[in-house]
Amino acid sequence: MNQRIFVFEFITGGGLAGQPLPGSLAREGRLMRDALLRDAADIAGAELVTLHDARLEAPLPDSIAVANEAGAFDTAFDAALAAADAALIVAPETGDLLVTLAARVEASGSRLLGCDAASCRVATSKSRTARVLAEAGVAVLLHYSDADALPDILGAWVVKPDDGAGCDGLQCLVNRAAAARALRAAGPHHIAQPWLDGEARSMNLLCARGRAALLSVNRQVLEHRGERVRLSALAVGAVDATPQHAALAQRIAAAVPGLLGPVGVDFIETEDGPVVVEINPRMSTSACALRAATGLNLVAATLSAARDGTLPSTDAPRPHTLTLEAHEETV
Template sequence: MKRRIFVFEFITGGGLAGQPRLPPSLLREGRLMRDALLRDAAALPDVDIILLHDARLPPPDFPAHLIAVNDGDAFDAGFDASFDRALEAADAVLIVAPESDGALAALTSRVTSAGKTLLGCDTDACRIGSSKSLTARCLASADIPVLPHYTDAAALPALPGRWVVKPDDGASCDGLRLVDSVHQAAQALRPGFVAQPWVAGEARSLNLLCARGEAVLLSINHQHLAIDGDQVALAALVVGEVPIDDTYKALGRRIAAALPGLLGHVGVDVLHTADGPVVVELNPRLSTSACALHDTLDCNLLAATLTVADGGPLWRPAGAARPQRIDLTEAVDVA
């Protein structure tokens, strides 16, 4: 009998069905992640995919059992019925959802409460990873270098140079504001946000494959940032461009040990400084850079996640990475 896997990607799967339009940049990234998982699934003959699908979008070009979510199904209303219908039919569930407003942790909790196999990080790890301040405290307690963060304007140190103010539960550069001084950072800081000094270094990200306290570092990626006034955006990624060394391998293992609830793909943003890598934030879910792992490493991430969720060994790359670029500037607007 085939295993029924419910793959839920928030943007393409109706998470914003009650809103008048889908944000173009989020839609592009959501499609990339959804289609990467569906391509992996198509290579697994013993798997059937159940997919929630925003009815405003064209269906994906991959075989899946679609459950349509209509534009009247707001996330807190009709959407729930569609999600529960897919959940009931599934044997295992993989969730790709934003950390903001506790969405990822809440959906993960629904999966485990239903007694289904969770193909991802547990609820506690999602809760910690959804907060930059909680993540920083957790990793710092394990002596892992983290970017300094502050939530109290009165406690900001008088450091020279630029500062960043961003939502504590935001993803990537969402809601990020770049300011010129600690004084401006103190003025911009408000509840639910963190302030961090703008530290010199190269923006990178890591793709980890985790399994309950263990991890394999799959790739180190170069992030290309675009700065426009006080706005910072991730313009492109080159997956696998940075050679893996022992320092980064050890960092991946230490992160997994500090958060043993991590399972499957985990994305980690780091700043490579003169003193080595410093963790900026952690995404306890599939992230955009993972979409290139198939072409970069011949990695079937869905198969690898199924294996570790079943208690099997971590998949390990067999050869050198073939760097792949992902441009994030292309956008499709859907009203």
């Protein structure tokens, strides 16, 4: 039986219609979109629906162009949803974008091939994520939102948006006093965290509503530029997965049972074990290398997880490095 799958990535799919389109975001979005479209195209009987910002090249001959004007995106997104049996959504967590789009898919009657709106609402907030995981006994990075109540912890601190992704908007400060000043200046919906020594890593999971398959453990290459920190490269599958990593994946899936499909987890590998920084309740950039690293078709695996809870088994990944560009020119 044919199945029409709406594959949508926010940046390349017209989500910024009527706004500037940063070239670096478009490149990263294209990387994720094209990986998903390739996987979906390999599914027998699948028909693909997708959108593209009219300022960008169409990824498929029948891709729907979203004009660069206010209101064009909502009309095109609803039309694509109406034409699809299922939808796989990749969108930023910022400003509840991912939560809102997941809820729109749920309300449309199409099958959501991804985390439900409720779990996205937890995972898109670092503070909510930390509370939920801590209650489940998972080690999480400390966070504070009151600049006048930061504990007297020596060393560097970080200030960042509570709903940011990765290093977006992150400031690295020399001490607690500088962090307090930065937190006051940043305003609401920001948090401060003491810098934790260890290696920045991430995990790619494939979740099935309460359970998870650990697909890869990755090394993150961070570039420090004064107070700013940038993720410059991802070494996907470069770290051997341990039983501790696998147990962490299961505990996260159990703590946030609405997680479905590809999910990313950022963590710090410390001497005492992994400490979770955030959950990305969607496909992340590192997952673009999973087909090459493991042979896994992410879209097919997500369909199986959504249909009957089946989780994939994969061999140890072959490491692949993704280099991320820092240019910010607009398209």
